[in-house]
Amino acid sequence: MTLLKNLRGVAMIYIPYVVLERLKEYRKILLNLDCEYVTSEEIAKLAGVSSDLVRRDFMYLKINGQKKKGYNRIALLTELDETFAVKRNLNIIVVGGNRLGQALVTYDGFSSCGVRVVAIFDNNPENAGKFVEDLVILSLEPDILRRVIKRFSVSIAAVCVLPKDAQRVVDLLVENGIVGIWNFTPVKLAVPENVIVVDADLTSSLLMLKRLVDTKVFQKSEASNAYTSQE
Amino acid sequence: MTLLKNLRGVAMIYIPYVVLERLKEYRKILLNLDCEYVTSEEIAKLAGVSSDLVRRDFMYLKINGQKKKGYNRIALLTELDETFAVKRNLNIIVVGGNRLGQALVTYDGFSSCGVRVVAIFDNNPENAGKFVEDLVILSLEPDILRRVIKRFSVSIAAVCVLPKDAQRVVDLLVENGIVGIWNFTPVKLAVPENVIVVDADLTSSLLMLKRLVDTKVFQKSEASNAYTSQE
Numbered sequence: 001m002t003l004l005k006n007l008r009g010v011a012m013i014y015i016p017y018v019v020l021e022r023l024k025e026y027r028k029i030l031l032n033l034d035c036e037y038v039t040s041e042e043i044a045k046l047a048g049v050s051s052d053l054v055r056r057d058f059m060y061l062k063i064n065g066q067k068k069k070g071y072n073r074i075a076l077l078t079e080l081d082e083t084f085a086v087k088r089n090l091n092i093i094v095v096g097g098n099r100l101g102q103a104l105v106t107y108d109g110f111s112s113c114g115v116r117v118v119a120i121f122d123n124n125p126e127n128a129g130k131f132v133e134d135l136v137i138l139s140l141e142p143d144i145l146r147r148v149i150k151r152f153s154v155s156i157a158a159v160c161v162l163p164k165d166a167q168r169v170v171d172l173l174v175e176n177g178i179v180g181i182w183n184f185t186p187v188k189l190a191v192p193e194n195v196i197v198v199d200a201d202l203t204s205s206l207l208m209l210k211r212l213v214d215t216k217v218f219q220k221s222e223a224s225n226a227y228t229s230q231e
Numbered sequence: 232m233t234l235l236k237n238l239r240g241v242a243m244i245y246i247p248y249v250v251l252e253r254l255k256e257y258r259k260i261l262l263n264l265d266c267e268y269v270t271s272e273e274i275a276k277l278a279g280v281s282s283d284l285v286r287r288d289f290m291y292l293k294i295n296g297q298k299k300k301g302y303n304r305i306a307l308l309t310e311l312d313e314t315f316a317v318k319r320n321l322n323i324i325v326v327g328g329n330r331l332g333q334a335l336v337t338y339d340g341f342s343s344c345g346v347r348v349v350a351i352f353d354n355n356p357e358n359a360g361k362f363v364e365d366l367v368i369l370s371l372e373p374d375i376l377r378r379v380i381k382r383f384s385v386s387i388a389a390v391c392v393l394p395k396d397a398q399r400v401v402d403l404l405v406e407n408g409i410v411g412i413w414n415f416t417p418v419k420l421a422v423p424e425n426v427i428v429v430d431a432d433l434t435s436s437l438l439m440l441k442r443l444v445d446t447k448v449f450q451k452s453e454a455s456n457a458y459t460s461q462e
Contacts, residue, residue: 006434016279016445021252024435032419048247059397085445086436092437100338103331108394109417124386155444156437180444182437186340188263198440203340204255206323206387206413207315213386213411214316215245220350 015060015083022049022057027080030073039070089114091152092182095169096160097122097130097137100184104158105132118152121145123165140169145176158200163187172210246291246314253278253288258311263303270301322383323413326400327391328353328361328368331415335389336363349383352376354396371400377407379384385410389431394418 012125015023029046030038034219038186044051058071061079065071081087094101094117105117120132121140138144155220157178161169166187173181179198183189189197233375246254256434260277261269271289275282289302296302312318325332325348335359336348351363352371359370369375379385392400397418404412412428414420420428 015442017443018253018256018278018280020439020442021256022249024439025249028435029428042361047249048265049249084442086438090437090441098334098337099330100334103329103334104433106330107433110437113434113438115434115437127234154373156440177420180440182440186343194304196443198443199259200436202335202338202431203344203346204259205429205431206341206346207317207344208251208255209387209411209427210321211246211251211315212248212427212429 012108013060015224019057019060020083022047022053023060023080023083026054027077027084028055030077030080033073035073037066037069037071038073038076040065042070044178076179086113089116090156091116091118091154092156092158093118093148093154093178094120094158094160095123095140095173096126096158097127097132098160101158102132104160105135108142111189117158118154119148123161123169142176145172149177154178158182158184160184244291249375250288250291251314253280253284254291254311254314257285257288258315261308263310264304266304268300268302269304269307271296273301277441298353318342320347321387322347322349322385323387324349324379324383324385324409325351325370325389325391326354326404327389327415328358328363329391330357332389332391333363335391336366348389349385350379354392354400371403373403373407376403379410385409387413389413389415391415 025047026043040051040054044054063079105120107195120135121138122138125139127137130137157173157182163185166185170181170189179195182199184200191197256278257274271282271285275285294310300404325335336351351366354371356370358368361368387402394416397416401420410426413431413432414428422428
């Protein structure tokens with residue numbers, strides 16, 4: 001297991017992306033349970049994976065289960081919150097003053113995990129000066145951008161501009177110190193190796209829902225058939 | 232392997248949620264590659280999992296790799312598109328006429344995967360009648376809701392209402408035939424067993440980005456140290 005130390009001097013274990021995805025899923029499952037202890041078998045069943053995989057994933061956390069009892073649910077959640085730094089405050093900027101950008105500025109869910117939008121930019125100078133709640137839309141100029149990034153220690157930007165502008169805007173952000181791009185555009189972005197892009201992928205979570213509904217609809221009709229045949 | 236048939240009579244294989252999550256990830260990776268054949272080892276490396284797991288996941292698809300050559304990339308993508316029914320048209324409704332709801336109505340990325348927002352509802356009667364692009368905001372009344380759902384064969388609704396209204400709105404949707412809830416509220420929704428909820432989870436993809444940036448920032452500084460020490 002590779003040990004890293006981040007810029008704040010906190011030791012971090014390197015965790016592969018796909019493992020992180022599963023840990024995120026386990027966290028959701030644990031939040032939904034209401035018990036003191038939980039076994040890897042129980043989590044595995046709810047997540048649709050093998051209990052062996054769950055135990056292997058948990059080896060990335062600083063926690064051990066107890067024989068028979070399993071894991072303490074709250075301790076496990078605390079470890080997972082730590083992994084995703086849920087408790088640490090994070091300042092982000094939004095680029096794109098359109099409806100999606102405005103929606104991010106006013107999104108309810110961020111406050112519960114310490115995320116704050118400190119500025120909103122637009123690459124169309126005509127929109128600069130307009131208000132979104134209590135934030136003024138700023139013009140996307142290197143000078144202003146650099147100052148905001150420095151003042152609020154921003155490392156992450158949500159990008160909601162038009163597809164045709166996306167790459168140019170991201171280049172500008174990266175030149176001025178942004179190292180994490182939260183990409184709401186359908187564009188596949190090119191960035192230097194030290195920059196991370198996470199595609200916000202509204203479409204992809206919708207496709208997942210579609211698939212699940214398709215399957216479930218069948219299971220339901222199968223179940224009602226089974227019911228009918230018992231009558 | 233369990234074989235299902237969905238309501239359109241298409242045979243579907245039951246795939247656990249966590250496997251679907253990985254298949255989605257592989258699909259993204261394959262879209263990003265530019266080669267004719269790809270091995271499970273190559274995909275595994277990019278996804279951060281074992282090649283054994285990749286091969287096991289691909290057993291859910293109707294595709295076989297060739298010895299040494301690996302999988303035909305386009306054939307694999309076609310199978311994955313089939314799995315998520317990317318090509319099939321899907322009508323959804325949006326509930327909540329606020330900024331996020333409006334953003335969904337005008338989101339660029341949907342058209343590329345056949346998704347169309349056919350109506351937007353608001354539970355505040357005052358907002359009914361206002362326009363979002365070319366859609367009129369409809370009042371959330373059972374009668375109107377039922378007609379729209381029937382007319383456009385809608386099974387999925389995006390829910391963007393205030394947290395305090397979320398459960399009541401979802402109850403109403405479910406009563407009137409919605410079986411898939413795309414939940415943009417931070418509320419943990421209670422639904423009958425035959426209804427699927429997918430949390431859109433803006434916060435969760437942001438937390439993932441935060442984690443990746445934290446780790447990457449360290450790797451970068453480690454790399455530049457290594458560079459310095461070679462000088």
